[in-house]
Amino acid sequence: MANIEKKRVNFKVFRFNSETDYLPHYIEYEMEVAPGEVMLDILNRIKWEHDGSFSYRRSCRHGICGSCAIKVNGKATLACKDRVMDLVEIFGDELVVEPQNKARAIKDMVIDKKDFWSKYNSVNPFLTTEIDEHPEKENIVMPEEAEKLEEADYCIQCGNCYYSCPAVQVNEDYLGPAALALTWRFNADKRDEAKRERLETVNEIGPGIWDCVKCFECAEACPKELNPIGKITKLHLQTFEEDMAKDNVAVRHAVGFKHSIDKHGILDEGELVKYSEGLIGVLKHVPEAIAMYKKGKIVLPWNMPKSKNLDEIKKLVKSVSTAKFKGK
Ligand code: SF4
Ligand code: SF4
Ligand code: FES
Structure with a gap:
């Protein structure tokens, strides 16, 4: 069997229980890490080998459910996808493990994502169209039409882009990159009939597309490489195409x-x-x-x-x- 080179890594982990703690604290766990281990393996080992009360979200372990998103040394991370050794290469062998947003922590890595979900829901995140109850044929979307979505439908709602966005941090009304990428997902769908209604929502100063500062943090943070800022730019263009751009x-x-x-x-x-x-x-x-x-x-x-x-x-x-x- 090949000799697998392990490495000692110190994990400094954010701990907080909103029911009992006034302030958070950090606990350090030093571990031998094998090359293939991802951050989720480390979260599991902390829980299984050190402290059964440690809390975090995870489900699919395959980068599909979006529940295991955390931050490592401030970098948006999908725990089941990001390898520890890759993070060590960037930050060295001390990794600070924190929830996506410390101010919204409920317990350890688990945060209250109500803000994320309510904004997500506010953009009519579903296909809106008249349905023929007895259609004679399928309403097929051709590949070239599907390409216009630019894979926005691959979003796993992890919130990494949202909790990395500086515009969200200074403007609590701003819808943020995930909700806006989702707006593009349906506005680019040729079957949808609510394009203008969604544009009305995202065209407002405060919550909408004009409050993006184009820092590209969301593109960096997205584990699916969906480039939300690219979709926000498409929505800018769509407001012009639809003659809805306002004089602001x-x-x-x-x-x-x-x-x-x-x-x-x-x-x-x-x-x-x-x-x-x-x-x-x-x-x-x-x-x-x-x-x-x-x-x-x-x-x-x-x-x-x-x-x-x-x-x-x-x-x-x-x-x-x-x-x-x-x-x-
Ligand atoms: S590019 Fe815009 S949406 Fe993306 S993180 Fe920056 S401000 Fe937020
Ligand atoms: S756009 Fe990317 S980072 Fe944002 S919620 Fe979707 S998958 Fe996560
Ligand atoms: S556990 Fe589902 S995306 Fe990581």
Whole structure:
């Protein structure tokens, strides 16, 4: 039998019981870890070999049910999929094991996911269509139509993207990447008839797509590589295609971005502020603008250079643009 090289790893594990503890604490467990072991093996060993009261969620052990999501050294992790050795390679041999959101901990790794589920439910997460009770043939979706979903239907509702999203942390109304990816899943389905209703919901400032700060954390966190931010961008485009984009600062920012690239081939930060926030907005930002100018980050409007590939860039912008925003 091949010699399997084990490694000693120190696991510093978050422990908290909301019924008895005022504050959480951490307990350390040092273990020999074999190369093939995943984080769920470690959670099982803590429970089975050290402390039967240790609590965590798991069910399928195959990356399907989404229940075993935790954080390791702050990294969103699907415990039954992520190998310990891969995490050791990134963080070294001390791993801090925590629930997805410490503020929502009920017991150890188990958190209250009510916020996640209520937002998930708020986007009509089901196919809405008139059903013929006695259809004569199947309503088949062709492969090229199914491709438009971009695998959003593979979401396992683990919540890793949601509990890694900084916009959710600062704005409790924000629906978050999972609910928005799900919105895309049904809005891209050609059988669905509730596209505009869902867009009404996700087009609102506060809960909706315009509050995403495009940090790509959700893409990093997703164990199914579903790239939720990509779907949010598709929803931006869909609001334009459906002529539902509203005249607000976020939409003007998106349109101003395109306008600037179309005009200069590169981003004109100053013009973007003017486009998004108007002249009063420009006045508000004068102190920052002076500081940026001094550091050479922006130039005066009349000195704004143009890309030498401007013609190519214009063609590119034209070929991908679907934007319909009144007056722009
Ligand atoms: S890209 Fe948007 S949705 Fe994704 S984590 Fe960042 S703010 Fe949240
Ligand atoms: S989009 Fe990915 S990370 Fe987010 S809930 Fe679905 S599977 Fe989990
Ligand atoms: S136990 Fe089901 S996804 Fe990990």
